[in-house]
Amino acid sequence: SQTIHQWPATLVQPVGSPLSLECTVEGTSNPNLYWYRQAAGRGLQLLFYSVGIGQISSEVPQNLSASRPQDRQFILSSKKLLLSDSGFYLCAWSVPTPLGTEAFFGQGTRLTVV
Amino acid sequence: DQQVKQNSPSLSVQEGRISILNCDYTNSMFDYFLWYKKYPAEGPTFLISISSIKDKNEDGRFTVFLNKSAKHLSLHIVPSQPGDSAVYFCAAKGAASKLTFGTGTRLQVTL
Numbered sequence: 540s541q542t543i544h545q546w547p548a549t550l551v552q553p554v555g556s557p558l559s560l561e562c563t564v565e566g567t568s569n570p571n572l573y574w575y576r577q578a579a580g581r582g583l584q585l586l587f588y589s590v591g592i593g594q595i596s597s598e599v600p601q602n603l604s605a606s607r608p609q610d611r612q613f614i615l616s617s618k619k620l621l622l623s624d625s626g627f628y629l630c631a632w633s634v635p636t637p638l639g640t641e642a643f644f645g646q647g648t649r650l651t652v653v
Numbered sequence: 654d655q656q657v658k659q660n661s662p663s664l665s666v667q668e669g670r671i672s673i674l675n676c677d678y679t680n681s682m683f684d685y686f687l688w689y690k691k692y693p694a695e696g697p698t699f700l701i702s703i704s705s706i707k708d709k710n711e712d713g714r715f716t717v718f719l720n721k722s723a724k725h726l727s728l729h730i731v732p733s734q735p736g737d738s739a740v741y742f743c744a745a746k747g748a749a750s751k752l753t754f755g756t757g758t759r760l761q762v763t764l
Contacts (some may be wrong), residue, residue, distance in 0.1 A: 545696075551699030571750050573751075573752070575754070581755050582659075582742065582743060582755055582757050583697070583744075583754035583757075584754075585751065585752070585754070586688070587751065588749070588751055590749055590750075596749070596751075626741070627694075629696050629697070631696075631752075633750055635750045640685065640746060640750050640752075641687060641699045641702060642687075642697070642699070642744075642752050643699065644696030644697050645696050646691075646695055646696050647694065647695065647696050649694065
């Protein structure tokens with residue numbers, strides 16, 4: 540069966556510090572991978588998605604970047620965090636089928652920038 | 654530009670009654686729609702989906718209806734149970750299997 544691991548679960552970082560959140564998927568090959576953010580009181584905003592190694596699409600201009608160094612590894616980074624980067628970050632994966640696709644989410648990382 | 658909208662931020666329903674959560678979309682290229690349930694501090698979990706070639710899909714207590722001409726879908730939960738209390742997100746699939754989510758509706762099922 541497929542599983543998704545996302546860590547850490549919670550993180551408190553000072554403004555201006557770097558960020559690295561990691562996500563790995565097991566039990567599937569060549570998944571589509573996603574990073575979403577849920578800001579307080581808001582919906583799920585798609586930040587990045589990837590259809591293959593080294594292929595990253597950015598949805599919104601921001602202070603963050605993403606990388607996919609391996610097929611089942613997706614990393615969210617920042618060189619210098621801003622207060623506005625605080626939020627709940629979610630990694631997800633999906634494998635398209637002819638009938639459609641469901642995305643499966645990790646448990647999320649609560650990031651607080653102080 | 655919010656392509657998927659859930660105009661009701663919250664909904665309160667009595668246990669045993671029907672819960673109806675609504676979602677509207679603007680992009681006619683969306684071809685697959687999903688509903689997710691989310692508890693605080695957890696990732697969303699998939700509930701039910703519907704292809705754009707159908708107008709109804711049922712799974713136990715959950716039924717999703719799609720009205721393509723109105724660009725509207727709804728999730729019906731009947732009977733509602735206290736454990737259904739959560740935030741519900743609708744999502745739509747577009748190009749490259751990218752999922753666009755709505756802003757969510759918080760459902761509270763009361764005793």
